[in-house]
Amino acid sequence: MTSGAKRGGVSWTRLGVAAVVFVLFIIGVNVAANGAFLQLSNVATVLQQISYNFILAIGETFVIITAGIDLSIGSLVSLCGVVMALAANSLHLSGFALIAITLASGLAVGGLAGYVNALPVVKLNLPPFITTLAMMQIALGISYMLSRGRPVALQSSAFENTGTGFFLGGVSNALHLPGIHYQVVWMLVAGVFFSVLLMRTRFGRYVLAIGGNEEASRLAGINVGLTKTLVYVISGLCAAIVGFLYMALFSSGSPQTGTGNEMLGAIAAVVVGGTSLMGGRGTILGTFFGALLIGSLNNAMNLLDINSYLQMVVLGGVILAAVALDELRKRYL
Template identity: 30%
Template sequence: MSTTTMNPPRRPYSPKQAIERARRGDLGAWPVVGGLVAIAIVFGSLNEHFLSPENLTNLALQMAATGTISLGIIMVLLLGEIDLSAGSVSGLCAVVMTILNVRQGWNPVLAIAVAVAAGAVVGLVQGLLFTRIGMPSFVVTLAGLIGWQGLLLYLLGERGTVNLPFDGFVAKLSDTWLPPWSAWTLALALTGVYGGSLLLSRRLRRAADLPVGPAYWAAVRAGGLALVLAAAVLVLQADRGVPLLLVIFGTLVVVLDLVLRHTAFGRWMYAVGGNAEAARRAGINVTRIRLLAFVLSAALAAFGGILAASRLAAVNQSSGGSDILLMAIAAAVIGGTSLFGGRGRTYAALLGILVIQSITNGMLLLNVDSSVRYMVTASVLALAVAIDSLARRGSAR
């Protein structure tokens, strides 16, 4: 079994290695970054409001809920599977949380915990149907998409809509902004964590007698992150400040990335996605890893649904519906997660949802018809899959 099967995709430890990977067709996140720059230039020139602090703050609020759902989608995509029920699960669990909090008078934190746990149970049920009975994940989650949507409608009853108190804990999640000192402290802490992660990786690679890139390259990467975070804080502080929803989403991205890259569970995820049979022969409990992936996917979908309910201060019959599922899957793929399994990072959700929401937001500012928005989004998704296919072909060669 090759070593690449047992490890997450190797990151470039020097500019030379990055160039070599690009020649093989593995461009990493650079196409997405280039796309974001192009989007900013195009829409910024067509509408001066696009790059305003107010619009960028709204963009940060819009991406948190769907981005969280996309994180869960990445968990199953890493295994080469799919979860089509994520949208329905997000709406269902948001309804469960709202009913417990509003109609039953439960403490909001306890209601949120129960709703996320309900999502995890849904993921466990779907994972068992996939692993124990052998049903394809496409069919299992497609049935879940329909069934959980039906349960949502049943729980809502004839009223159809349940409003959350505007001054309540849940609604305040989307209306809370970090003070300047807190935002700058958080940016500094994130830079420190990232720099520490790079140093830890260098130390572990040296201990394992593996090649280590130049120290200046790690400093350049940490400095680049610091500049990006500083720019984001400056822009958001020019309006209402850094929204708590963005902090929650960013924290999930960082924590899950550390889990996937620095724990045995994360390496097992990549191993199973790269070659399930080889992973099984290496002693990895493939069934358990698949179950955990589906549980994580549904739990993150549930939390994403709660964030969406917080922003709307209500749940209704369309919660978790519309194009939320499609946008979550598209965000994961556009961000660089492979549909074939074994390759991807949680940062894909952050980059992908930023691309999707930027395009949608920019076209809304230009009053572009919905039909055109859907076709543009489809084109971007097709381009991302094409790049992924070319990268796999180059790696195979």
């Protein structure tokens, strides 16, 4: 695709610069940690650790490209996890059917919450900062009410494999390789699916166009309201998937899951990945690299035994530096 190369040329420069910095960083850390960082088992661990953040950040990427923001995703992880655990415990099913219907219940709740987030944004033109801030409170409140403030332990063991198992574990065992966690498979499938959705479909093109110029998009006959609504629904669905994965990992749906730094971490991954908060620009691949950078940094600092309080300071500085560098690059490169 000769035509794609030119446009790609713009973002490839950015990716190129980021890749060089990243490789230097990895080599440096690896030397400092006496080779522990690049061990396959550690790479597998990093990928598992970033999967939650990346899947949340996928939905946030769509929202931010339309110049919106979704603050409710952390609470939705909590709510969906609790709802799914309750659903799983009340269903008289087992095996795959149980997993599928449980997941469907979570997706329904997450999607509905996203729809409710979008409604006042689309119909009343309220700022998404406000509507999703309200949803953040509402969803968390409901989550605590449903769970009575305590984790809902799963009665079935059907989810254990999703939580702690490995994809094609027999193969990796036979080859004496570290296994690939199921979370990583979820992350890759979601990443590819939503990347294609954003880059190759009409819906994705409309998302980018609305973020670039909403009025021009409306006058070009784009259904702006529907497109924006779907964007918040996607964000809710991504939160539900993460809620599902956490529930499987902990064998319970806890109302406290997702109430830490999850939402801010996702926004950080999106922004570090080169998506503009002003809207109109962004890629899922960029977000993946954002999540990977943040995750690798966390992992490296743990390996190097850096004080966890200092880690917070470093991480904040890196987020600021990454975005500032991107801005400078746009200005001078």
